[in-house]
Amino acid sequence: MHDRHQIPRGAGRRALLAGASLGLLAAPGILRAQERFPARTIEVVTHSGAGGGTDITARMMMVQAPAEFGVELTVVNRTAGSGTAALAYAASKPRDGHTILLITQTHLLTMLRNRLPTQLDDLVGIARATEDPQVLMVKAGSPLADPQAFIAASRGRSLKYGGTHVGSVDHVSIFAFARAASFTAPTLVPFRGGGDIIINLVGGNIDAALANPAEAEAQIRAGEVKPLMALSRQRLAALPDVPTAIELGIESVAATSRGFAVLKGTPEDRVARLEEGLLKAMNSAVFQNYLRTSGQAPDSVAGRQVWQRQLAAFNTEGREALTTLGLMR
Amino acid sequence: MSGVASPRREAGVALVVAAVAALGFAGTFTFDEVPPALREGLGAAEFPRLICIVILALAALLALQEKRSEAAEPVPATGWWTFAACAGFLPVMAVIGMLPAMFLFVVAVGRLWGERRIALLLASGAGLVAAIWLVFVRVFAITLPAGWLGEQLLG
Amino acid sequence: MDAFLGGMATLGDPFILLMVVAGTLLGIVVGALPGISGSTTIALLLPFTIGLSPIAALAFMGSVYCAANFGGSITAIMVNAPGDPSASATAIEGYKLAQKGQAGVALGMSAVSSAIGGIVSVVVLIFAAPLLARAAYSFGPPEYFALAIFGLSMCAAIGGESRVKNLIAAAIGVLLATVGIDLTSGIDRFSFGITELSDGIDFVPVLIGLFAVSEMLEQATLRGVPATIIAYTSAKLPSWADFRKCNRSIWIGSGIGTFIGALPALGATTAALVGYAETRRWSKHKHEFGHGSLEGVAGPEAANNAAVGGSMVPTLALGVPGSATTAIILAGLMVQGVRPGPHLFTEQPTLLYAVFASMLAANLLYLVMGMGMAKIFARISLIPPTLLWPGVFVLSVIGAYGPNQAIGDVVVMLAAGVVGFLFRRHGFSPAPLIMGLVLGRMVEETLKQSMIIFDQSVAGFAGRPIALGLLLVTAIGLFGPALLRLVRRGVPA
Numbered sequence: 001m002h003d004r005h006q007i008p009r010g011a012g013r014r015a016l017l018a019g020a021s022l023g024l025l026a027a028p029g030i031l032r033a034q035e036r037f038p039a040r041t042i043e044v045v046t047h048s049g050a051g052g053g054t055d056i057t058a059r060m061m062m063v064q065a066p067a068e069f070g071v072e073l074t075v076v077n078r079t080a081g082s083g084t085a086a087l088a089y090a091a092s093k094p095r096d097g098h099t100i101l102l103i104t105q106t107h108l109l110t111m112l113r114n115r116l117p118t119q120l121d122d123l124v125g126i127a128r129a130t131e132d133p134q135v136l137m138v139k140a141g142s143p144l145a146d147p148q149a150f151i152a153a154s155r156g157r158s159l160k161y162g163g164t165h166v167g168s169v170d171h172v173s174i175f176a177f178a179r180a181a182s183f184t185a186p187t188l189v190p191f192r193g194g195g196d197i198i199i200n201l202v203g204g205n206i207d208a209a210l211a212n213p214a215e216a217e218a219q220i221r222a223g224e225v226k227p228l229m230a231l232s233r234q235r236l237a238a239l240p241d242v243p244t245a246i247e248l249g250i251e252s253v254a255a256t257s258r259g260f261a262v263l264k265g266t267p268e269d270r271v272a273r274l275e276e277g278l279l280k281a282m283n284s285a286v287f288q289n290y291l292r293t294s295g296q297a298p299d300s301v302a303g304r305q306v307w308q309r310q311l312a313a314f315n316t317e318g319r320e321a322l323t324t325l326g327l328m329r
Numbered sequence: 330m331s332g333v334a335s336p337r338r339e340a341g342v343a344l345v346v347a348a349v350a351a352l353g354f355a356g357t358f359t360f361d362e363v364p365p366a367l368r369e370g371l372g373a374a375e376f377p378r379l380i381c382i383v384i385l386a387l388a389a390l391l392a393l394q395e396k397r398s399e400a401a402e403p404v405p406a407t408g409w410w411t412f413a414a415c416a417g418f419l420p421v422m423a424v425i426g427m428l429p430a431m432f433l434f435v436v437a438v439g440r441l442w443g444e445r446r447i448a449l450l451l452a453s454g455a456g457l458v459a460a461i462w463l464v465f466v467r468v469f470a471i472t473l474p475a476g477w478l479g480e481q482l483l484g
Numbered sequence: 485m486d487a488f489l490g491g492m493a494t495l496g497d498p499f500i501l502l503m504v505v506a507g508t509l510l511g512i513v514v515g516a517l518p519g520i521s522g523s524t525t526i527a528l529l530l531p532f533t534i535g536l537s538p539i540a541a542l543a544f545m546g547s548v549y550c551a552a553n554f555g556g557s558i559t560a561i562m563v564n565a566p567g568d569p570s571a572s573a574t575a576i577e578g579y580k581l582a583q584k585g586q587a588g589v590a591l592g593m594s595a596v597s598s599a600i601g602g603i604v605s606v607v608v609l610i611f612a613a614p615l616l617a618r619a620a621y622s623f624g625p626p627e628y629f630a631l632a633i634f635g636l637s638m639c640a641a642i643g644g645e646s647r648v649k650n651l652i653a654a655a656i657g658v659l660l661a662t663v664g665i666d667l668t669s670g671i672d673r674f675s676f677g678i679t680e681l682s683d684g685i686d687f688v689p690v691l692i693g694l695f696a697v698s699e700m701l702e703q704a705t706l707r708g709v710p711a712t713i714i715a716y717t718s719a720k721l722p723s724w725a726d727f728r729k730c731n732r733s734i735w736i737g738s739g740i741g742t743f744i745g746a747l748p749a750l751g752a753t754t755a756a757l758v759g760y761a762e763t764r765r766w767s768k769h770k771h772e773f774g775h776g777s778l779e780g781v782a783g784p785e786a787a788n789n790a791a792v793g794g795s796m797v798p799t800l801a802l803g804v805p806g807s808a809t810t811a812i813i814l815a816g817l818m819v820q821g822v823r824p825g826p827h828l829f830t831e832q833p834t835l836l837y838a839v840f841a842s843m844l845a846a847n848l849l850y851l852v853m854g855m856g857m858a859k860i861f862a863r864i865s866l867i868p869p870t871l872l873w874p875g876v877f878v879l880s881v882i883g884a885y886g887p888n889q890a891i892g893d894v895v896v897m898l899a900a901g902v903v904g905f906l907f908r909r910h911g912f913s914p915a916p917l918i919m920g921l922v923l924g925r926m927v928e929e930t931l932k933q934s935m936i937i938f939d940q941s942v943a944g945f946a947g948r949p950i951a952l953g954l955l956l957v958t959a960i961g962l963f964g965p966a967l968l969r970l971v972r973r974g975v976p977a
């Protein structure tokens with residue numbers, strides 16, 4: 001299948017000339033390396049604009065990756081439609097391993113909600129890059145600033161949670177958390193970004209939020225936001241005094257995860273090569289430092305088995321939540 | 330630039346504005362239904378409908394105002410051809426790619442506007458495209474549409 | 485004080501100074517080019533800053549950010565193509581000045597007012613950042629709603645002669661802002677299944693279309709008409725009298741820009757538009773607006789550069805980015821191991837003051853460079869239109885395509901170009917439309933957020949003094965003059 005998409009022999013020189021004039025190729029070398037993989041620039045497709053969180057993850061990985069793969073890497077930002085355009089772009093490219101997607105749970109929800117031609121079954125996870133656990137946060141000093149009081153209040157009335165847009169990863173996580181804890185269905189107050197949510201939490205406009213520890217670090221240190229419980233399996237190194245939801249009897253974990261994937265049909269040996277190279281690149285000092293300083297879990301980087309399992313689990317959770325919320329189209 | 334009083338022209342403009350508002354208003358009825366879990370409060374259609382009504386009211390005001398307005402001079406042939414060149418840019422880009430289409434545009438429109446020094450036009454087009462390629466593609470690594478031709482050449 | 489001096493002293497380090505110079509130059513260039521903004525540049529260079537010391541990295545990023553905002557005004561003035569969205573207000577009057585052969589005066593004034601705005605905001609940042617940052621907590625959805633209404637209320641006054649037409653343009657802008665997925669219901673609106681539209685109409689292509697492409701189409705209709713020979717006075721720089729005239733506008737712009745920039749949800753573009761409207765409101769030469777007013781360049785340019793310092797306030801003091809660019813600078817800070825927040829001001833003052841010092845230096849540098857280059861850039865006016873305008877179109881295409889790399893954005897730009905052309909022919913102005921597009925989304929979203937917070941009861945606004953106050957100011961601004969006239973007429977002479 002994939003052979004059909006490969007560059008025909010002899011087209012190389014023309015391609016190189018055309019590439020120079022069309023501005024398509026960043027690295028030459030297309031002539032020599034027909035059998036070698038990777039043979040040309042690897043495109044990393046993301047739904048995030050330049051400078052967005054996911055874009056930065058890609059660029060941090062790319063500091064070391066060229067040395068591992070022996071070719072250049074370039075980020076392709078396709079921002080439209082919460083992943084729709086990124087998935088469509090990848091699907092338009094040959095499945096030869098030279099186009100990899102940096103995906104998040106957002107892509108899965110987009111695929112589910114909009115019934116895109118590409119679904120989770122069409123993706124093959126390669127490696128996880130970041131794992132950022134969600135923490136339930138409330139305003140410090142409010143009557144809710146105690147886990148037991150919070151749980152009691154949540155079972156009596158519908159609390160207002162700040163989150164990103166309707167049908168987002170936040171929305172699904174809040175829904176799944178409230179259900180696991182058998183809370184009264186919470187009310188979502190949608191905001192454009194994480195910063196707005198924290199500010200409105202401090203400002204008293206919302207009751208609670210699920211946020212990554214780094215997002216609220218300044219406010220936690222200043223004693224304005226209180227982290228109530230971590231939605232992770234173990235307590236977080238950054239917040240050792242904060243119990244996990246599981247300790248409090250709520251079987252719920254949630255995290256913001258990013259990782260790499262290719263479309264199904266990419267040859268198995270190339271997937272293995274990509275996994276090996278990406279893992280090496282992400283275990284470099286630069287990337288590990290990035291993980292540490294941006295508050296991601298130290299065991300963020302994981303191979304395809306872990307990542308694939310996680311994607312499948314989130315897909316199931318997402319489908320359930322979206323169906324119950326009536327958000328499937 | 331002689332100012333000509335022509336209330337009828339303002340009425341025409343008001344009609345176009347009203348048509349836009351009416352179209353927008355009609356468009357709000359094509360929206361999906363708000364899921365039951367979120368149905369409380371303001372939905373997706375109310376705000377755009379309100380704005381459309383505001384525009385309709387303003388259009389009526391404009392029609393009634395009968396304010397003097399300068400009659401614009403008719404668009405000369407060059408203008409129409411320039412419009413055509415802009416509209417044609419996209420299909421041409423789809424076929425030959427963005428950078429070659431840009432080169433063609435600079436040369437063709439420059440000629441159209443009466444530039445006789447062909448060598449200067451070619452040099453200007455080539456220089457501009459080369460500069461764009463250098464800055465946007467080489468330095469900032471932005472992928473430009475290669476067009477049908479580019480896809481063929483590069484497989 | 486020691487920390488302050490220590491921070492300033494870091495500029496003595498030749499390497500840091502080199503970073504500031506390089507950042508400023510790069511910033512001017514990318515700012516002037518449509519399609520590459522300061523934020524894109526900083527994002528792309530982020531991985532390279534890892535190898536630098538925190539101070540060097542921040543000095544570099546800060547300089548790019550400061551200078552890019554100024555750079556945007558160059559293309560805005562010369563060819564009506566705002567290189568950066570925040571320069572759109574500058575294009576309104578600046579390009580008119582260039583057409584009158586006063587490009588050098590406009591460019592020079594832009595450099596001076598940008599630098600003053602930038603410096604004022606950095607000084608405010610030094611002395612009042614933690615204090616000002618607390619104000620962000622007092623601004624929730626109801627307050628932003630009131631602020632957005634305040635901004636929209638200015639639309640009748642900015643732009644063309646006819647208030648009705650200005651309002652129509654503004655309302656169309658607001659309607660355009662509703663395109664895409666609704667934040668609070670998740671419903672796709674007016675996007676007709678086009679993926680690019682479901683995220684909303686992007687601001688940059690609309691701007692480039694309305695300003696640059698429509699200008700090219702306008703120029704096309706002038707072919708055959710002998711080209712107006714723009715006198716060589718283009719290269720003349722502003723005089724002392726010019727500065728004295730614009731003094732007030734610069735201070736108004738600086739104040740507005742710093743405040744709006746410090747609010748995390750509003751950015752330099754809004755600051756510049758509000759700065760433009762307020763400059764006009766308080767100007768003694770109102771009749772010049774719309775026909776090439778130098779104050780109309782000074783006000784918004786001071787405002788958008790003041791917004792740069794302003795947006796660093798929440799970024800550094802709260803760890804919440806105040807703009808797209810500061811979001812990336814924030815990421816850069818984190819990678820360097822610097823944790824922003826109130827404690828930064830007590831724990832790492834030297835680093836902080838070094839950043840402030842480099843931002844001050846960047847503002848002074850681009851002032852010098854900008855003044856020097858104004859004479860050169862002004863000669864763009866002398867390029868024959870047959871070469872210039874097709875080139876501007878090509879730059880517009882890449883400018884619309886660049887940020888999202890979406891062809892849909894090029895289509896939007898072309899459509900906006902035609903709309904802009906029709907607007908001109910029928911006496912409408914693009915300025916209120918842009919304002920409507922910028923603030924329209926905020927009006928709707930903050931209203932809906934407020935209603936959710938208030939459990940769907942409008943009475944909730946009664947408990948928000950800041951929101952009420954802003955709405956009151958809006959009402960006074962709208963109906964005050966008319967009321968005053970009524971009262972005066974009532975009082976016997």
